Amino acid sequence: MRQLPIEPVLPELLHTMRTRSNAVLIAPPGAGKTTRVPLALLDEPWTLGRKIVMLEPRRLAARSAARFMASSLGEEVGETVGYRVRMDTRISSRTRIEVVTEGVLTRLLQEDMSLDGTAVVIFDEFHERSLQADLGLSLCLQSQAVFREDLKLLVMSATLDAEPVAGILGDAPIVLSEGKSYPVETRYLNRSVEGRLEPAVVRAVLEAQRSEQGDMLVFLPGTGEIRRVEAQLAEHSLGKDVSVMPLYGNLPQAAQDLAIAPCREGQRKIVLSTSIAETSLTVDGVRIVIDSGYSRVPKFSPKTGMTRLETVPVSIASADQRRGRAGRQMPGVCYRLWTERDEGKLAFRSVPEIIEADLAPLVLELAAWGAADPMELQWLDPPPAAAYAQARQLLRQLGALQENGTITQHGRRMAAIGTHPRLAHMILQAIPLKLGGLACELAALLNERDMLNAQSQQAPAADLRLRVEALREAIRTKWTEPHYKEGHRVDMSVCRRAAAEAEQLKRQFGIAGEKGGDPEACGFLLAYAFPDRIAGRKENGRFLLRSGRGAVFADAQPLSSEPYVVAAELSDFGADSRIYLAAPIQADELMRYAGDQIDETKLIFWDRQSRTVRARVRKSIGAIVLSEAAYPNPSQEEVALALLNGIRTEGIGMLSWTKAARQLQQRMMFMHKLEPGNWPDVSDTHLADELEDWLLPHLYGLRNGEDLKRLHVADLLEALLPWSKRRELEELVPTHIVVPSGSRIPIDYGDPGAPVLAVRLQEMFGLSETPAIGRGRVPLTVHLLSPAHRPVQVTRDLASFWREAYFEVKKDLKGRYPKHYWPDDPTAAIPTNRTRPRS
Structure with a gap:
């Protein structure tokens, strides 16, 4: 077995794992941690007779790592080393090292919370911070604390900020490998890419092919960009010795294996890859990396309940990982399709998936585990509350959870499917x-x-x-x-x-x-x-x-x-x-x-256009109306309430307000203003707020605007007063007043704070005191009118008017109305409602 950069720290790592339950290993890309560490642990006394389970984030990397380790032992995959990935399993009774993808680890934990027969769980490339890796680590920590004190956990990464993860591992020791990598020259663009990304990638590929030797690894956001770049490269003459190969997660296994395998002598390859090749994989022969600067990540919106794939700029950590691919086996060069100034705008690390992912699978897994509250477990980053609540709501709708968050039998069956x-x-x-x-x-x-x-x-x-x-x-x-x-x-x-x-x-x-x-x-x-x-x-x-x-x-x-x-x-x-x-x-x-989710709603409402109450029955599912039909025979109460809502919407002005009704309202408001504690507020605003109390009982049997006209509003207002108050109102707030001439003049209560008596000046002769109402506490505002009923003076002090202003008024009016009676002493003159007083 060839010497790998990780070898010098293996003794320290093995000693740490013998003496401690948990550890963190930091080693740069290409150090060999993925394939060398599990083999080094294989013969440790504490692993004998038990399995080593290594979590690998990607299926391609899992299969590749298992094959490499198996070949190192001179075996086929499925003997000492095997793997379990979605829809593909290669293990046997002899298997001691199982390389698994993230969903598989969760299934193993749900089937056996103690992971009986497993000595250690290794979390490889943990810096990717996938949702399932975070969940797997949290479940393993609880399994270790509750069921298996002897279960060991090892977290491995190339760029992870080690302190936080070491902290939740119980202040676990951090083993650091310096590794060995070849120098990589980094080249930037002079100006930012404008327009479509693919032409800029093709230009960089063609330039690198002309000026550099070796194979090329091109990072693109997704399969769409890969296909378009592949099509555009086909329009150029790359030479018979150059092969263009795609590399992404859903590619057939044979095509994936071909992309990462070394070329035949005299051949070159250009591998167009998603971020799948950032970590774990070594694409043999690569010394040129072209980084588009973008990746595609899923982002969940609690607001809409939907996940979308979003193309985002890579982080500095991811860009460094990509650049490192060029220096794994020899000196290399990295073309970054952004400027050095643009690099200052990049985030240092990618956002952990748990922050932006659909949490429905996680919530179901936690419920199956028995943790209704996520805070029962330890997390590097706890799941966001809004997205967690959204996921719980969905799972309740699917029948997987009860209202209190505990899992149902149906939910357990769902969780077991995977x-x-x-x-x-x-x-x-x-x-x-x-x-x-x-x-x-x-x-x-x-x-x-x-x-x-x-x-x-x-x-x-x-x-x-x-x-x-x-x-x-x-x-x-x-x-x-x-x-x-x-x-x-x-x-x-x-x-x-x-x-x-x-x-x-x-x-x-x-x-x-x-x-x-x-x-x-x-x-x-x-x-x-x-x-x-x-x-x-x-x-x-x-x-x-x-x-x-x-x-x-x-x-x-x-x-x-x-x-x-x-x-x-x-x-x-x-x-x-x-x-x-x-x-x-x-x-x-x-x-x-x-059927059980359809809402059947009775709609009894005021139709403003026809000015009548309509009754409908509507079947809907959420905001979607499935059907609507006439609702026969609504109750009088339902109709009355709908009519009341119509009045509330259009205002109480739609009632039939006669002159007498308005005057009564104004007189009552006069007393309310004078003695607020003893008299009700009957202003339009207050009446609109209290419709249920004073109007609703009178709406039964009515249905439309014509019916409303039959209501006598004055009677309804008067009904708000007990009999004693009605008599008091007539006494204290009269509708009319008899003036000295004998005429019965109406009082205008339009302004409850200043009632108005509009009367011709001659009819007030002989009266020295201003008439007052409301227990004599409020003098009337007297509008003195000319013989033509035009205002000539407004006063609340009649005596003062006779004394100070009358003679000026008389001088003016006498010239215009010479036939009328203009005495020199108005306080002693005979009042008259005629041109001149009778003899």
């Missing part, structure tokens, strides 16, 4: 309906990337039924290439993986021989998996999700005209979510699926 809780629930509900095969096909398809590749600018139709049909046609025709569906090429590698996973799920549920079922039932089954993504079509062709959020298809397509769809994949960008994958569901299917 797929997303949405899909697990769908399969379990489909089996009794004889649709289990179709549900397994849907689950497999949704676990893979889309099998339909766009052949033009227009994306493939979103209809999932097309994918099910394409999968079945591909199986029936024995994977004959080429294969097209609706004008779009079918990715046969996706088909093969989906078919294999669907068969595995069918075997798991004992329905291997069951036929898939009619694809027309896709929408019905999706409603079980995505109850929050049922959508109803609106008049404008857009859709309304159950949550109330809008949704729309990217392009017009047959599904656009369906009344109801269920969206399996959609984004949460913009005002309306973009629907990428969906299937139609019929109204009667919704009634069958969601």
Whole structure:
């Protein structure tokens, strides 16, 4: 076995693991920690007879590490060293080292909380901070504390900030390997990339091919960019000795192995890779790295309940990991497709997945573990409260959790399946309906990337039924290439993986021989998996999700005209979510699926246009209205309340306010202002606030605006006063007053604080004191009028007017009205309502 850079610190690590329960190993890329450390622990006294389980974040890295260790022992994979990854297991009774991916570790812990027979769990490349790695470490720590004091934990990383993880491991020792790497020259752009990323990548590849020797590793955000760069490179003459190879997680294993294997002598390769090649893997022969500066990560939005893949700038730590790939075996060069100034804007580390991920799988795992509260466990970063609450709500909707957060029997069955809780629930509900095969096909398809590749600018139709049909046609025709569906090429590698996973799920549920079922039932089954993504079509062709959020298809397509769809994949960008994958569901299917979730609402409401109370019954699921019909024979109370709400909406002015009613209201308000504790507030504002008390009892039997006209508002206001107060009101707040001329003049209470008596000046002769009301406490505001009933003076002190202002007024009016009576002493003159007093 060749000497690896990790070798010098192995004695220190072995001593630490003998004497302590936990440890942290920091070693740079290429040091050999992934393949050398498990083998070094194999013959330790405390591991004899027990297994070493190493958690590897990626399937490709897990298989590659297991093969390398097995070959180091001169064995085949599955003997001393084996692996367990999704849909692929190579272990035997002899296996001592198991390299597993993250979901597998969680399954092992759920099946046996003590991990009996396991000596140590190794967390490799922990700096990636995946959700399952964080969960696995938390579960292992509790298992160690409660069941297995002798269980050891080793966390390994290249760029991890070691202190926090050492802290939750009980202040575990940190073993540091300096490693060995070759120098890598870093080259930056002179100015930032503008426009599409792919042309800049192609230019860098062509430049590096001309000026550098060796193989090339190109980091791109995702498979879409890989395909586009591959297509653009095919337009250039790279030479017969140059091969362009993609490398990503869903690539067939043979193609992955080819990409990381050394080239034949005289050949060069250009590997177009996602971030899968950042860690653990050594792509033999690489001395050139071209880093696009981007990666694609899932981000969950608690606000919408949706996860989207977002292309984000890499962190400094990830960029350094990528650059290190060029210096693993020889001196190299790294082309960074950003400027040195741009680098100052990059985050130092990537955000841990637990901060931005869909937490439904984690919440279900914790519930199955017996931890209803995540804070019962230790975390480097605890799950965010909002996303955790959103996940619990979804799981309760799926029947996996009780209201208090404890797991149900159905939830345990979901957790045991090992797929997303949405899909697990769908399969379990489909089996009794004889649709289990179709549900397994849907689950497999949704676990893979889309099998339909766009052949033009227009994306493939979103209809999932097309994918099910394409999968079945591909199986029936024995994977004959080429294969097209609706004008779009079918990715046969996706088909093969989906078919294999669907068969595995069918075997798991004992329905291997069951036929898939009619694809027309896709929408019905999706409603079980995505109850929050049922959508109803609106008049404008857009859709309304159950949550109330809008949704729309990217392009017009047959599904656009369906009344109801269920969206399996959609984004949460913009005002309306973009629907990428969906299937139609019929109204009667919704009634069958969601019978207990359909809200039946009686709507008794005031129709402003017809000015009447309408009664309807509406069936809805969330914000989506399924049906609406007339509601016969609403009760008088329901109608009265609706009528009351109409009055509240339009204002009490819609009542039939006669002059007498307004005057009574104003007189009562006068006394309320004068003696607030003894008289009710009958202002418009207060009456509107207290409609239930004074108006509702009188609305029974009424239904529309015409009926309201029959209400006598004055009687309703008077009813607010006891008999004694009514008599007191007549006495203290008269509607009229008899003036010296004998005329009965009305009092205007429009301003309750200053009632007005408007009277011709001659009718007040002989009266020296201003008339007062309200127990004589409020003098009237007297508007003295000319013979033509025009105001000539306003006063609240009549004596002062006669004494000081009358003679000026007389001088003016006598000239204009010479026939009228203008005495020299108004206080002794005879009042008159005629031109002159009678003899």
